[in-house]
Amino acid sequence: MNRAATTAAVAVTLAAALTLTACGGSSGSQASADSKQTLSVWAMGTEGEKLADVAKVYEKANPNITVKVTPIGWDVAHQKLVAAAAAGKLPDVMQMGGSYMTEFADMGALEPVDTKTFQKKDFFPAGWQQGEYKGETYGVPWYVDTRVLFYRTDLAQKAGVDKAPATMAELQQAAEKYQEKADTKWGLSIQPGGLDTVQSFYQFLYSAGGEIVSKDGKAVANSPAAVKALENYGSYFKKGLSEKSVRPGYDVTKDFNNGSVPMFFGGPWIMGLIDENYPDLKGKWAVANVPADETSASMAGGSALTISADSEHKAAAEEFIKYLTDAKGQADWYKRTKDLPANVNAWETGELATDPNMQIWKTQMESAKVSPAQPKWTEITSKIDSAIEKVVQGKASAQSALDAAQGDIEGLVAK
Amino acid sequence: MSTTTPTPARSGAVKAPGGAPDGPGGRRRKRSMGKQNLAGWLFSTPFLVLFGVFMLFPIVATLLMSFTDFGQRHVRRPLEAEFVGFDNYVKLFGDEQFLKALFNTAYFVVVGVPLTIGLGLLVAILLNNGIDRARTFFRVGFYAPVVTTIVAVAIVWRFVLDPSDGLIAGLGAELGFTAPDFLGSETWAMPSLIAMAVWRNLGTVMVLMIAGLQAIPAEVREAARLDGANAWQELRRITVPLLRPTLLYTTVITTIGYLNVFEEPFVMTQGGPSDATLTVSLDMYKQGFSFFNMGYASAMAYVLFVVIMAITVLQLRLMKDNTK
Numbered sequence: 001m002n003r004a005a006t007t008a009a010v011a012v013t014l015a016a017a018l019t020l021t022a023c024g025g026s027s028g029s030q031a032s033a034d035s036k037q038t039l040s041v042w043a044m045g046t047e048g049e050k051l052a053d054v055a056k057v058y059e060k061a062n063p064n065i066t067v068k069v070t071p072i073g074w075d076v077a078h079q080k081l082v083a084a085a086a087a088g089k090l091p092d093v094m095q096m097g098g099s100y101m102t103e104f105a106d107m108g109a110l111e112p113v114d115t116k117t118f119q120k121k122d123f124f125p126a127g128w129q130q131g132e133y134k135g136e137t138y139g140v141p142w143y144v145d146t147r148v149l150f151y152r153t154d155l156a157q158k159a160g161v162d163k164a165p166a167t168m169a170e171l172q173q174a175a176e177k178y179q180e181k182a183d184t185k186w187g188l189s190i191q192p193g194g195l196d197t198v199q200s201f202y203q204f205l206y207s208a209g210g211e212i213v214s215k216d217g218k219a220v221a222n223s224p225a226a227v228k229a230l231e232n233y234g235s236y237f238k239k240g241l242s243e244k245s246v247r248p249g250y251d252v253t254k255d256f257n258n259g260s261v262p263m264f265f266g267g268p269w270i271m272g273l274i275d276e277n278y279p280d281l282k283g284k285w286a287v288a289n290v291p292a293d294e295t296s297a298s299m300a301g302g303s304a305l306t307i308s309a310d311s312e313h314k315a316a317a318e319e320f321i322k323y324l325t326d327a328k329g330q331a332d333w334y335k336r337t338k339d340l341p342a343n344v345n346a347w348e349t350g351e352l353a354t355d356p357n358m359q360i361w362k363t364q365m366e367s368a369k370v371s372p373a374q375p376k377w378t379e380i381t382s383k384i385d386s387a388i389e390k391v392v393q394g395k396a397s398a399q400s401a402l403d404a405a406q407g408d409i410e411g412l413v414a415k
Numbered sequence: 416m417s418t419t420t421p422t423p424a425r426s427g428a429v430k431a432p433g434g435a436p437d438g439p440g441g442r443r444r445k446r447s448m449g450k451q452n453l454a455g456w457l458f459s460t461p462f463l464v465l466f467g468v469f470m471l472f473p474i475v476a477t478l479l480m481s482f483t484d485f486g487q488r489h490v491r492r493p494l495e496a497e498f499v500g501f502d503n504y505v506k507l508f509g510d511e512q513f514l515k516a517l518f519n520t521a522y523f524v525v526v527g528v529p530l531t532i533g534l535g536l537l538v539a540i541l542l543n544n545g546i547d548r549a550r551t552f553f554r555v556g557f558y559a560p561v562v563t564t565i566v567a568v569a570i571v572w573r574f575v576l577d578p579s580d581g582l583i584a585g586l587g588a589e590l591g592f593t594a595p596d597f598l599g600s601e602t603w604a605m606p607s608l609i610a611m612a613v614w615r616n617l618g619t620v621m622v623l624m625i626a627g628l629q630a631i632p633a634e635v636r637e638a639a640r641l642d643g644a645n646a647w648q649e650l651r652r653i654t655v656p657l658l659r660p661t662l663l664y665t666t667v668i669t670t671i672g673y674l675n676v677f678e679e680p681f682v683m684t685q686g687g688p689s690d691a692t693l694t695v696s697l698d699m700y701k702q703g704f705s706f707f708n709m710g711y712a713s714a715m716a717y718v719l720f721v722v723i724m725a726i727t728v729l730q731l732r733l734m735k736d737n738t739k
Contacts, residue, residue, distance in 0.1 A: 245599025
């Protein structure tokens with residue numbers, strides 16, 4: 001009796017364990033685009049909040065489709081997606097950034113994009129490339145994102161900086177002048193260390209012509225160009241032009257407003273943030289392209305829309321994505337969110353075509369560089385993060401820090 | 416407790432011989448025993464299922480995983496993960512970051528545990544003897560951090576430690592010294608986190624110690640005083656020895672908690688600067704959930720488990736009450 005009960009308990013446990021692990025992997029029948037169905041969509045952050053409004057408009061035009069948008073915080077997005085992928089419960093349509101797409105494509109969780117319906121030429125190359133992995137494309141670019149230089153024009157006048165720095169040498173001179181003549185506490189705000197410091201470093205690295213992993217998948221973190229870029233990056237800290245320790249959750253716009261930081265690299269959302277929080281600052285700042293070294297190249301970010309490989313509504317999902325990513329849908333999305341449209345045709349009309357600030361974003365986006373498709377990209381960049389930190393704190397030379405990083409990264413690149 | 420616990424045991428013992436003679440044969444007794452067993456198993460099913468699903472299964476799965484190269488690409492195809500033997504464990508002890516995390520955790524425990532226990536004892540004694548007025552106020556004051564969420568605590572502490580406009584920096588400016596950049600400096604980041612952890616865990620230790628202090632019979636103290644013991648002698652010869660069980664319990668619990676330290680560095684520094692506050696749990700979290708090297712992270716979990724086990728056994732041995 002005792003043994004029987006033990007067996008029963010074990011059986012119950014095992015059964016529960018199996019149900020936990022063994023679900024998923026069901027590939028049911030496909031519903032056609034015009035049959036009645038519900039599309040589940042996951043979107044992150046601001047996009048997740050605003051997408052529901054667009055979905056309502058879409059439902060009105062397509063009465064057979066119900067779109068269920070679930071907003072997900074960026075902080076939990078990765079974990080939720082991985083858990084859903086493991087359980088085979090991914091939604092039909094998901095918003096994903098470049099590094100996510102590589103990871104999930106590598107897992108086999110994403111449906112390749114039909115490149116006849118969505119054409120490469122309609123999108124910024126840097127937007128499109130983020131979804132490419134092993135010869136297939138897994139996401140349609142939804143919005144793009146890059147970094148440009150934000151600077152205070154009123155303080156620039158005081159400092160005797162008469163135009164936006166165009167080269168890396170001019171950038172450092174400008175930082176020095178701001179500090180000397182305009183009495184700003186710092187010259188330029190760049191991240192000294194911690195997670196994703198690399199996002200601050202990309203501008204220096206790419207402009208110097210360096211890379212972390214080359215297109216053909218070789219680790220090149222200690223190339224002469226990369227070393228030069230890191231030396232340049234480190235020199236801002238050595239000369240006291242940049243702050244060596246920045247607490248987590250640091251908000252640069254606050255210091256930009258009070259004048260202690262006159263220059264920083266920021267994304268498109270910063271413009272809205274400044275307008276909203278510091279209306280008095282209007283007219284006292286501008287954006288400029290990343291100062292050139294060998295070239296002016298910034299990082300490319302943004303998000304794409306992907307379809308789950310397990311989805312039973314692929315046709316309808318494709319229709320919905322088409323609606324969101326054509327020129328009209330993109331212009332509408334820009335009005336709602338100020339996200340930079342990924343579709344280049346959307347840039348031909350309205351504010352996007354006329355506003356000089358927007359033109360800066362456009363030119364920067366055209367030359368922006370995409371992170372290579374590496375499933376372990378987050379881990380690879382974490383090695384660069386610590387190399388930067390070592391140099392900033394003066395514990396290693398750029399060469400030796402990057403040599404160490406190179407060694408680690410060689411073991412992480414996909415073979 | 417000691418007077419009440421034997422009662423049910425004794426009544427059970429009485430019942431058993433009483434039940435034996437009225438059964439005509441062994442069979443009936445066996446069956447009723449079986450029924451009782453079944454009822455017992457049925458009653459414990461809710462626990463067994465929950466324990467099995469949420470504890471036993473993950474524990475076993477983690478152990479198995481620690482011998483595989485389970486990573487991101489195996490999420491949808493778990494059976495494709497390859498068995499790699501002790502590779503993960505071998506790699507761990509050549510991993511500079513992990514060794515640093517081990518060192519940091521040891522630092523945290525070696526400094527943090529004695530401080531927490533010492534201060535907890537001090538506060539408990541003060542509250543038990545010295546302070547008569549506003550006793551509740553102080554008790555609540557010391558216990559409040561225990562029940563406050565870490566996120567709120569982190570916001571307050573970050574403000575306190577902020578190098579430019581924080582509380583300590585402000586005080587420093589008034590008094591004419593410059594406060595270091597606590598969370599930004601490799602030397603100060605860990606002590607700052609330890610101070611925060613001590614403050615956060617003091618309350619628990621204090622409550623347990625007060626309970627322990629109140630259990631010390633007044634006669635013993637009286638006798639000591641009559642014999643001419645001063646306050647220090649009373650503390651050393653009476654209070655501490657009689658508090659031994661409480662001290663043992665709080666030390667073991669605090670040590671286990673501190674060996675697992677995760678929240679403080681996670682919310683305050685993310686392990687930085689330059690991994691100065693990277694603890695084993697945080698390293699494990701990063702490997703497991705940021706990079707998805709589940710096999711590797713599982714191996715870390717088991718190393719930490721063995722360390723905790725060893726230290727706890729050692730503490731129980733060393734601090735065992737030998738007088739009984």
